[in-house]
Amino acid sequence: MADPVSLAASCAMPPVLSKSAVAAGEVKRSAHMKMDSYNVGAVAPYQAMPVAGPVITHHKSTALPVVEPHPEMTEEEREATIAEMIGSYMKKLAERTHHHMGYPYNLDFDYGLLEGLTKFSINNLGDPFIESNYGVHSREFEVGVLNWFARLWEIDEEEYWGYITTCGTEGNLHGILVGRENFPDGIMYASSESHYSVFKAARMYRMEAEKIPTLETGEINYDDLKAALVKNAGKPAILNVNIGTTVKGAVDDLDRVLEVLKEAGYTEDRFYIHCDGALFGMMMPFLSRDAPMVTFRKPIGSVSVSGHKFVGAPVPCGVIITRFKYVMALSSDVEYLNSRDATIMGSRNGHAPVYLWYTLTRKGYEGMRRDVEKCMRNAHVLKQMLESAGIRTMLNELSNTVVFERPKEEAFVRKWQLACEGDIAHVVVMPNITVEKLEEFVSDYVQSRARVSIAAAKRVACEAKAAEEDL
Amino acid sequence: MADPVSLAASCAMPPVLSKSAVAAGEVKRSAHMKMDSYNVGAVAPYQAMPVAGPVITHHKSTALPVVEPHPEMTEEEREATIAEMIGSYMKKLAERTHHHMGYPYNLDFDYGLLEGLTKFSINNLGDPFIESNYGVHSREFEVGVLNWFARLWEIDEEEYWGYITTCGTEGNLHGILVGRENFPDGIMYASSESHYSVFKAARMYRMEAEKIPTLETGEINYDDLKAALVKNAGKPAILNVNIGTTVKGAVDDLDRVLEVLKEAGYTEDRFYIHCDGALFGMMMPFLSRDAPMVTFRKPIGSVSVSGHKFVGAPVPCGVIITRFKYVMALSSDVEYLNSRDATIMGSRNGHAPVYLWYTLTRKGYEGMRRDVEKCMRNAHVLKQMLESAGIRTMLNELSNTVVFERPKEEAFVRKWQLACEGDIAHVVVMPNITVEKLEEFVSDYVQSRARVSIAAAKRVACEAKAAEEDL
Numbered sequence: 001m002a003d004p005v006s007l008a009a010s011c012a013m014p015p016v017l018s019k020s021a022v023a024a025g026e027v028k029r030s031a032h033m034k035m036d037s038y039n040v041g042a043v044a045p046y047q048a049m050p051v052a053g054p055v056i057t058h059h060k061s062t063a064l065p066v067v068e069p070h071p072e073m074t075e076e077e078r079e080a081t082i083a084e085m086i087g088s089y090m091k092k093l094a095e096r097t098h099h100h101m102g103y104p105y106n107l108d109f110d111y112g113l114l115e116g117l118t119k120f121s122i123n124n125l126g127d128p129f130i131e132s133n134y135g136v137h138s139r140e141f142e143v144g145v146l147n148w149f150a151r152l153w154e155i156d157e158e159e160y161w162g163y164i165t166t167c168g169t170e171g172n173l174h175g176i177l178v179g180r181e182n183f184p185d186g187i188m189y190a191s192s193e194s195h196y197s198v199f200k201a202a203r204m205y206r207m208e209a210e211k212i213p214t215l216e217t218g219e220i221n222y223d224d225l226k227a228a229l230v231k232n233a234g235k236p237a238i239l240n241v242n243i244g245t246t247v248k249g250a251v252d253d254l255d256r257v258l259e260v261l262k263e264a265g266y267t268e269d270r271f272y273i274h275c276d277g278a279l280f281g282m283m284m285p286f287l288s289r290d291a292p293m294v295t296f297r298k299p300i301g302s303v304s305v306s307g308h309k310f311v312g313a314p315v316p317c318g319v320i321i322t323r324f325k326y327v328m329a330l331s332s333d334v335e336y337l338n339s340r341d342a343t344i345m346g347s348r349n350g351h352a353p354v355y356l357w358y359t360l361t362r363k364g365y366e367g368m369r370r371d372v373e374k375c376m377r378n379a380h381v382l383k384q385m386l387e388s389a390g391i392r393t394m395l396n397e398l399s400n401t402v403v404f405e406r407p408k409e410e411a412f413v414r415k416w417q418l419a420c421e422g423d424i425a426h427v428v429v430m431p432n433i434t435v436e437k438l439e440e441f442v443s444d445y446v447q448s449r450a451r452v453s454i455a456a457a458k459r460v461a462c463e464a465k466a467a468e469e470d471l
Numbered sequence: 472m473a474d475p476v477s478l479a480a481s482c483a484m485p486p487v488l489s490k491s492a493v494a495a496g497e498v499k500r501s502a503h504m505k506m507d508s509y510n511v512g513a514v515a516p517y518q519a520m521p522v523a524g525p526v527i528t529h530h531k532s533t534a535l536p537v538v539e540p541h542p543e544m545t546e547e548e549r550e551a552t553i554a555e556m557i558g559s560y561m562k563k564l565a566e567r568t569h570h571h572m573g574y575p576y577n578l579d580f581d582y583g584l585l586e587g588l589t590k591f592s593i594n595n596l597g598d599p600f601i602e603s604n605y606g607v608h609s610r611e612f613e614v615g616v617l618n619w620f621a622r623l624w625e626i627d628e629e630e631y632w633g634y635i636t637t638c639g640t641e642g643n644l645h646g647i648l649v650g651r652e653n654f655p656d657g658i659m660y661a662s663s664e665s666h667y668s669v670f671k672a673a674r675m676y677r678m679e680a681e682k683i684p685t686l687e688t689g690e691i692n693y694d695d696l697k698a699a700l701v702k703n704a705g706k707p708a709i710l711n712v713n714i715g716t717t718v719k720g721a722v723d724d725l726d727r728v729l730e731v732l733k734e735a736g737y738t739e740d741r742f743y744i745h746c747d748g749a750l751f752g753m754m755m756p757f758l759s760r761d762a763p764m765v766t767f768r769k770p771i772g773s774v775s776v777s778g779h780k781f782v783g784a785p786v787p788c789g790v791i792i793t794r795f796k797y798v799m800a801l802s803s804d805v806e807y808l809n810s811r812d813a814t815i816m817g818s819r820n821g822h823a824p825v826y827l828w829y830t831l832t833r834k835g836y837e838g839m840r841r842d843v844e845k846c847m848r849n850a851h852v853l854k855q856m857l858e859s860a861g862i863r864t865m866l867n868e869l870s871n872t873v874v875f876e877r878p879k880e881e882a883f884v885r886k887w888q889l890a891c892e893g894d895i896a897h898v899v900v901m902p903n904i905t906v907e908k909l910e911e912f913v914s915d916y917v918q919s920r921a922r923v924s925i926a927a928a929k930r931v932a933c934e935a936k937a938a939e940e941d942l
Contacts, residue, residue, distance in 0.1 A: 061600050063614035066831040082832060086584055089609075089825075093591045096606035103605050105592050113557055115586050118785045120564045121576050125787075129532050134574050135567035135888045138560075143534035166637045167818035177675065197817055204648065206677040308818070314589045315786065316596075316818035346668055347638035347779070347787035349820070354560075360537040361553060417606045 101427045101441055102418040104279040104401070106312030108432030111355060122350025126341045128163045142353035148360055149319050152285050153303055155296035162321035163343050164307065164353050168278045169197040170344050171304025171320040172240070175274030176201040177344070178302055178322050179238035181329035183272055187232050190240035191220035193247060195276060198240045207238070217396055218250025222260050229264035237261065237271040243294055243303075244280025247421050248394065249401030249428070251280060255292045258299070268299045272326070277305040279428070280399065286372040291398055301326055307352060310371075311359050312431070317352035371431045375400040378438065379429040385442045391449075400429045412448040416441060572898045572912055573889040575750040575872070577783030579903030582826060593821025597812045599634045613824035619831055620790050623756050624774055626767035633792035634814050635778065635824050639749045640668040641815050642775025642791040643711070646745035647672040648815070649773055649793050650709035652800035654743055658703050661711035662691035664718060666747060669711045678709070688867055689721025693731050700735035708732065708742040714765055714774075715751025718892050719865065720872030720899070722751060726763045729770070739770045743797070748776040750899070751870065757843040762869055772797055778823060781842075782830050783902070788823035842902045846871040849909065850900040856913045862920075871900045883919040887912060 064085070069078060097107050126132050128142045142164050150160045165171050172195065180186060188209040190198045202209035210228045213221045220242070229237060239261075241252045254275070261271055275281060275294050282305045284291055294303055307317035330342040363371070379400040386393045386404055394403040406425045407413055418425045427433075427441070535556070540549060568578050597603050599613045613635050621631045636642050643666065651657060659680040661669045673680035681699045684692045691713070700708060710732075712723045725746070732742055746752060746765050753776045755762055765774055778788035801813040834842070850871040857864045857875055865874040877896045878884055889896045898904075898912070 061602055061610040061614050063618055064611040064828065065615045066619040066828060069835045069837070082829070083584060086825075086829075090587055090591075093588075093593065093607055097591055100605075100607065105594070105605075107592050107607075109592075111589055113554060115589055116561055117564075118582055118586055118589060120561075120568055121578055121580075121779055121783065121785055122564065123576070123779070123787050131532055133885060133888050133890055134571075134576075135885070136564055136571065136578075139532040140535040141560075143532050144536045147534055148537040166820070167816050169815075169817040173815075195817075196812065200812070204676060306818070308592055308594070312592065314592055315820050315822060316594050316816075341667065341671070344640075344644075345638050345787075346640040346666075347777070349637070349786050351786060354557075357535065357537060358553070358557075364540045366540070414604065414606070417604050419604055 096417070099415055099417065101416045101433070101437075102420075102425070104306075104309045104428040104430060106308075106310055106430045106432055108430075109312040109314075109355075109359065111314065111358065114351075114354060114358060117351055117354060122354075124164070124348045124350045124353065125346055126343065126348075129161075136350070138350040138353045141357040142350075145353055145356045145360065146319070146321065149305075149321055152282070153294060153296055153321060155321065155323070159324055160296070160321050161324040161327040161342070162319065164348065164356065165304070165318040165320055165343075166345055166349060166352075167316040168195070168276075168304065168306035168309070168318045169200075171306070171318045172197045172274070172276055173201050173204070173344050174320045175276075175302035175304055175322065176207075176238065176240065177205060178326050178330065179272035179274055180205050180207055182301075182326050183236035183238055183270075186236040186238040186272065188238045188240065189225060189228060191218075191242060191245070191252065193218045193245045193250065194240055194242055195246050195278065198276065208235075214250070218245045218248030220252045220257070222253075222256050225257070226260045226264050229261065229266065233265060237266055239271060239273045241273055241275045241300075243275050243277040243284060244399060244401070246278070247401075247419075247424070247426060248403055249280065249396050249399030249426075251284070251292070251396070251398045253292045254294060254298065254300070271299075272301040273299070275300055275303040277303050279306065279309045281305040282310045283372045283375070283400070284398065286369040287376070287398070296321075296323070307356050310430075311356055313352060313355040313359075315349060315352055315355070317349065317356065319356075375429050375431060375433075378433060378435060381435055382427060382429055382438050382442070385438060386445075389442060389446050391445070402427050402429065407445060407448055408452045409448045412445065416444070567888070570887055572887045572904070572908075573891075573896070575777075575780045575899040575901060577779075577781055577901045577903055579901075580783040580785075580826075580830065582785065582829065585822075585825060585829060588822055588825060593825075595635070595819045595821045595824065596817055597814065597819075600632075607821070609821040609824045612828040613821075616824055616827045616831065617790070617792065620776075620792055623753075624765060624767055624792060626792065626794070630795055631767070631792050632795040632798040632813070633790065635819065635827065636775070636789040636791055636814075637816055637820060637823075638787040639666070639747075639775065639777035639780070639789045640671075642777070642789045643668045643745070643747055644672050644675070644815050645791045646747075646773035646775055646793065647678075647709065647711065648676060649797050649801065650743035650745055651676050651678055653772075653797050654707035654709055654741075657707040657709040657743065659709045659711065660696060660699060662689075662713060662716070662723065664689045664716040664721065665711055665713055666717050666749065669747065679706075685721070689716045689719030691723045691728070693724075693727050696728070697731045697735050700731065700737065704736060708737055710742060710744045712744055712746045712771075714746050714748040714755060715870060715872070717749070718872075718890075718895070718897060719874055720751065720867050720870030720897075722755070722763070722867070722869045724763045725765060725769065725771070742770075743772040744770070746771055746774040748774050750777065750780045752776040753781045754843045754846070754871070755869065757840040758847070758869070767792075767794070778827050781901075782827055784823060784826040784830075786820060786823055786826070788820065788827065790827075846900050846902060846904075849904060849906060852906055853898060853900055853909050853913070856909060857916075860913060860917050862916070873898050873900065878916060878919055879923045880919045883916065887915070 100107060120136055122136055122138050123134060124137045124139055124142055125134060128139055128146065131139060145164065146162050147157055150157055165174065176188065176198065188202045188207050189212055191214045192211050193214045199209060212225045212228060215221055239257065241254055241257055243251055277294065281294060281303055284294060302320060302322035304318055304320040307313050307319060308315065327342050379395060379402055382402045383393050383395045391404050403424050403426045406420050406423050413420060413425065571578060591607055593607055593609050594605060595608045595610055595613055596605060599610055599617065602610060616635065617633050618628055621628055636645065647659065659673045659678050660683055662685050663682050664685045670680060683696045683699060686692055710728065712725055712728055714722055748765065752765060752774055755765060773791060773793035775789055775791040778784050778790060779786065798813050850866060850873055853873045854864050854866045862875050874895050874897045877891050877894050884891060884896065
């Protein structure tokens, strides 16, 4: 065991182990942190980086070291120092929360009434429908929320199984695992614009997977999907259908996917559909317009959404709903599993269900509908504002994700926390994004573009002057 | 979309969908909730239930439905009703927290200073060492905590990779996945008393797995392990070593496991060891006595622990530390992964790192050592108290988990939230368990046994009287 770090040493710099411990020939993390090869294009949103670039490019995190008590500091001074650090961290959080545009998180929530809950270690370990002996849980809230979602997606309480997950990724990991356990030799199909957790799942689970190209909107290319299904007709299909892709907010048309399956000769006992609803899966049911609805009245296997996205919560969380008959497959293998726990994680955050229950109950169905309408309306406002300022945009009909050309000033991208991929960026217009905030953002963006243009013009002038002098 | 539930209807009972929607031949969840076949033995701790019993046995959860606003209720009345519900829920949590003995959770924490953090949606999505564009994160705390653990387990900052997980299970899922990605045809070895997430991982990842019997202490049977390794000599080995098993708190001897590997002919390039440190992995470094230390100076691949266990936190969380050279394997497959995110979950709870940082900083190394000593001392006090009361116990030398015969009164088990398996129960003596609380518990237990004994004696007397009357 190395000596504990003294406060004096660690205030100045993060504690480091003796370098003598480093065995020769070991792979160094810092060698992959190429701070000099600053490659903007290599950083995709949500850290889903294409493998074509260097391993880790930039934006290296700093560390706030855990510091040991120091004999020259009294207990009070120490407590005061810690309080000051937390205070300045909270100020940073407030500023960062104010200038946020890029991620589909609803940052407008008030859980003041629930603050006291952080006194308790709430854990819904295992199944939501059976209590474990650990009594500090929130299953009553969890099952209440699950029933609400079961109604939203039209499945009888007796026929669904589900749980509140730790994030959207866990929902995808679970849905695809349920698919695989029901169709062990099934091939996974998903579009190339699917969330990266979908292909991560296929790799984890050692499944054959087919990446299907997309249309320009970001939807799956139905013809390519059909061709792939026909080619692999001998094996069952496990499909990931995107209800709003990560970057362009594109909705794969569930009805067309079902048609394609039929045309390719797949009967209902030979496919499993998981709908990745991340953000839009919870917005679509509230739209009045015609849309290919996600409902268990259609032959789908599971739907997942994130809870910290449209609903909004301090902690990442999500919901997965599947058919009880399908989840049975996860509990059947005596030799390996030896467990009735059909979740991915065993210990599960018990605060998240209370947050979700609280917002759903306070807003009610009508409140949710109003939020959806506001987002859709403001997304169009943003699109029009950008276009009136001469900035090219794209907004899918069923989406609140406004896509536009990637701003060239990295400082501007960071200030507004835009998620970028290649040469595009997006703003996801969430309930906390007001027209006033959009105004602030657009005028800031226009000024940023002006700075970039002036700098470019100056470079040309500078080169011309240099050429003149050379003559 | 079904109609929203009205408050009037849903206050009385949970909302239900029309039964007409139920397709014939569907599998019903309630049919597996056999409330009548109350089988105590079938419920193992942490819901890791053996498959031999009925699918779901008892302790069905209730639901607190999400209720819609009702025209006859004013907004104020509604808010007051919700506040009352939350208030009574918090009282229940306080009572349940007070009467808790069975799970290895440190419920003694004070995060009052951090309460304001629940105003923010803190998310460390992706890698801890590279910032994403989402600015509301706590990576500085996360990396600080990771560096602290790297020092604890003696690995250079340049050579490790790791992250703060959502729970102990995620740590095991990650460690075993890293093992598999480095040894794709490796066979997993773990003792039959390993946490159930270990075999869940093998099943998820489609790995060959060998379940090795245990000694009476709960340690892995080293001879059986050796025999299995020799039998499978053609394939690499991925070993899960338990640093404190779930039920008996048994520590697999890492040094003996390394010896066994050597004897069976496995060189270091042909095995990967994941240490499941859940609770005890963070306590062992603070013990003064001789113990087979977990350190990266030995040829291990990864260590994981839970954060809500020994440190204590409102939300489940954990830590995984592995060697950077091993984690590279997770980022190498272009075709499937197309991502540099080497975590299991993508979105990650950003509150947990602040909780861990805060406790580690406030307590310091010495405070942690005092907590460990107190737990070890009080575990012996409990053992002695139980034995003096005539109750058979078992306490491994390297453990704060006191195992004893399972109390026969189910109400007593539920009151004290004991984790039980088969005919044994345990109390994990955590920092929040004082001698006073142990006294309260033991005298309650003795009274419970007395009630059971009197009832048994009365039954005999009753039968004898009935037999007399029959004569």
